[in-house]
Every structure is written in structure tokens, then in C-alpha cells.
Amino acid sequence: MKTKTHFSVRHSEIxxxxxxxxxxxxxxxxxxxxxxxxxxxxxTFMLNAKGLFLPLTDLECSFKVPAKYGDEITITTxxxxxxxxxxxxxxxxxxxxxxxILATGVTVHAWTSKKLEPINIEKSAPSVYxxxxxxxxxx
Numbered sequence: 031m032k033t034k035t036h037f038s039v040r041h042s043e044i045x046x047x048x049x050x051x052x053x054x055x056x057x058x059x060x061x062x063x064x065x066x067x068x069x070x071x072x073x074t075f076m077l078n079a080k081g082l083f084l085p086l087t088d089l090e091c092s093f094k095v096p097a098k099y100g101d102e103i104t105i106t107t108x109x110x111x112x113x114x115x116x117x118x119x120x121x122x123x124x125x126x127x128x129x130x131i132l133a134t135g136v137t138v139h140a141w142t143s144k145k146l147e148p149i150n151i152e153k154s155a156p157s158v159y160x161x162x163x164x165x166x167x168x169x
Contacts, residue, residue, distance in 0.1 A: 031165045033066045035105040036126070039097055049096035056089055059121045059135055062107035066119065070165055072158060081143055082155055084117065088138035095125070095132045102126040108167045114150045115141055117162065 035058075045051040064074055077084070097103060104124045111118035116138055123133040141151040152159040 031066070031070065032106055032108045032167070033062065033069050035062045035065045035107065037061075037103055039099050039101045039103060041099055044099045047096075049098055052091070052093070055091050055093075055123065055133055055135060056137075058103070058105050058123060059089075059091075059107075059119070059137055062105035062121055063119050063137065066107040066109065070161060072161065077158070078144075080155060080158070082149070082151070082158065083142045083144060083146070084139035085142055085146060086137055087116070087140050089135070090137075091133055091135040093133045095130060097123065097125065097132050103132075109162060109165050110136075110167055111138075112159075112163050112166050114152045114159070115148055117141065120167075 039050055043050050043054045067074055067077070102125070104126050106122045106124065108120050109117065110120045118136060118138045121135040122131055123135070124130065125132055141149050141154070143149055
């Protein structure tokens, strides 16, 4: 499954050069990931209510072309890896009107309790594990 999250670049997201500040991309990735999980029937608030949390362990972002104020952006999000203890998402930041990839990224998250104790998702929530495992995109 691949989800698409759409929005326009806001003035508050640009820097003095008139381009989107690099600190915004992880926030955009989070929006894409939240939409992915919601469309999978596992919104973040529901996972948290079950005592399941996904703190970030790794973040990669590769910038290709700057995004600018007013650009129409699409974040495509896919799940590319799933284990008992980790989950990995991939993102493409696309300028919709130019149909051009602006940036790519990956985030890795650990399955934990609210106290940040590692958990085995297959044992703790087998239905969540099974549902997400079916959504992993294989290359």
C-alpha cells in the first residue's frame, strides 16, 4: 500500500532563501506516516491506546530540488520493512504541478511501551503485526 498526503507549502515553512527549511521534512514525513497508519486502520491514537508506541530511531533525508512557498506537495508513504521490534517507512516528497521528486526519505521506528521499553509486536498485538506485515512493499 502506498498513501498520498497533499498540502501546500506555507510561508512559515520557508527560510530566508525562500525555500522550505530542512527541519520541515521530518514533520512532513510524520504527516505521511500518520495518514498511512490511519488508512491501514491503525491510527496512531489507537495504537497508543493499546500501549503501542513508535519512537523514531533513524531518519534519512536526501534533498534533490528545493520546495518553495505555495508549491503543491504530495508525500507518498510506503511501508518497506517490518519485524517484531522495528518498522521502516519510505517517503517521496513530490511537487505536484511539476511532477518532480523534491526529496526522498526513510524513517525507522522501534515498537515500545509508553515507558520506551522494547516490545515484540507479534506477541503484544498479533493482529496489528499481521495487518502491517501484509502492507510491506517488497522490491
